Amino acid sequence: MDLRLLSSFLAVVEEGHFGRAAARLFLSPPAVTQHVRRLETDLGTRLLHRTPVSPTPAGERLARHARTLLAAADAALDDVAEADPAPASAAGRPxxxxxxxxxxxxxxxxxxxxxxxxxxxxxxxxxxxxxxxxxxxxxxxxxxxxxxxxxxxxxxxxxxxxxTEQRIVVVPESSALADARGTGARLADIADLPFFRVPGRTPRSFTEYLYFGSTARRRSTDFALTPQEVLTGVVTGRAAGSGLKSFARYYAWPGAVFVPVLDAPRDxxxxxxxxxxxxxxxxxxxxxxxxxxxxxxxxxxx
The missing domain is CATH 3.40.190.10 (Periplasmic binding protein-like II)
Incomplete structure (x- = not known):
């Protein structure tokens, strides 16, 4: 039996709510719902009443077994760890x-x-x-x-x-490319952007990622080691940056525009x-x- 399904089921029983169970497990509510349905299909019986959420008689029995099985799984992990301990240098450290x-x-x-x-x-x-x-x-x-x-x-x-996500470039609002934020740009459109520089000790695989595989791309005089330094260069008009699509959700700086690169391979x-x-x-x-x-x-x- 898949322990992930049991964990989702037990969370719903204990929370009395699919949404709260999903938040507790850091899953989406549809994923938790799917887990419960798979369990019900596998066992051939209904485990939960939906309105309000409560276990059926079969669900109550399964909840007891689920607690035992999940506790046993945790105990097994601890036992294996004791049988094959980490090196002394790692023991007890964060x-x-x-x-x-x-x-x-x-x-x-x-x-x-x-x-x-x-x-x-x-x-x-x-x-x-x-x-x-x-x-x-x-x-x-x-x-x-x-x-x-x-x-x-x-x-x-x-x-x-x-x-795995779409690639984007980050440019200042004053850039002509900023108008493409909704429609996207192509690699040929970004060839002349002044991308920030990184130190010589940066691994080559990372520089190829930053410059979309082309070491010939134009470079700014600015160096950057962190996303914050990239964005500082962008909003002051001195450099352009690149990243994954989710970058825009975490670094929504005023003055920075995120443009999808349509023909760049997803990364x-x-x-x-x-x-x-x-x-x-x-x-x-x-x-x-x-x-x-x-x-x-x-x-x-x-």
Missing amino acids: LRVGIMGHGSAELTPASVNAFRRARPHVAVELRQLDFTEHVSALVEDRVDVAFVRPSPDDDRITSDVLT SSYLAVRTADRNPEVQIFRALTLALAKELGPRISE
């Missing part, structure tokens, strides 16, 4: 979560909060990463997991796709971890994030 820019949009806080609920005894530290760190922060053991883009090109790092955000890391908390965080990505990722990618 889980350090690196976030580049806005990470994977709404999925980032949902993953962090889901981990905190699942592992309340493990402290979590959030660390902001700049454009040069999407490989080095993990390799140098400054973070344990990282929300980055694009995928790090390094055998020491394993990454999973979380969201992704990733969760990256050290390939050889045996820390069970890292594996739990990764599993929770991938499960949430299946639920939230398609909505973010629209």
